[in-house]
Amino acid sequence: MTRTKKTAPRARSGRLVVLGAIGLVSVTLAATPAFAKSSADISAQRTAHVGETYRVTGQGNDDAAPLLRVCIENRTGGAAWQQISCGSLVTAGTDAQNVTQIKAARTGIVEYRAVVYGLTGPTDGHPVRERTSDTATVSVR
16 A cells, blocks of 8 residues: 655645635725715915905815815804805816905904815705815904
8 A cells, every 4th residue: 555645635725725815805805995085175365454355265176976066165253154155066076166255344353164065966956065174264454
């Protein structure tokens, strides 16, 4: 009777372990959600005098929605945010922008922020708030 070595099954089991690990990694990577890129920015001058007109610019983008719109909101004295203007609709992948001219009416601190809304169509009645920018503060003297 001759002795045979049992190395072949070990090699096969090693290959199966490697193939199983590769399969597990590929399934895990496929199940991981992809994150959309988005941003929102606001810019305004820091000070203004009463009666002076100044510009507030908001811009943003988001890859998750087919159509985008940027709106600018303001508040004074810690009150609720109020929407003051909205830009036109743009397709995803391009920056949405809104430029607003504001005339300073009274003294105080005015805060502005840009809000990016995602829409499914041009007549979408329920836009989704995708992103909100940090605040830009204007001191009116």
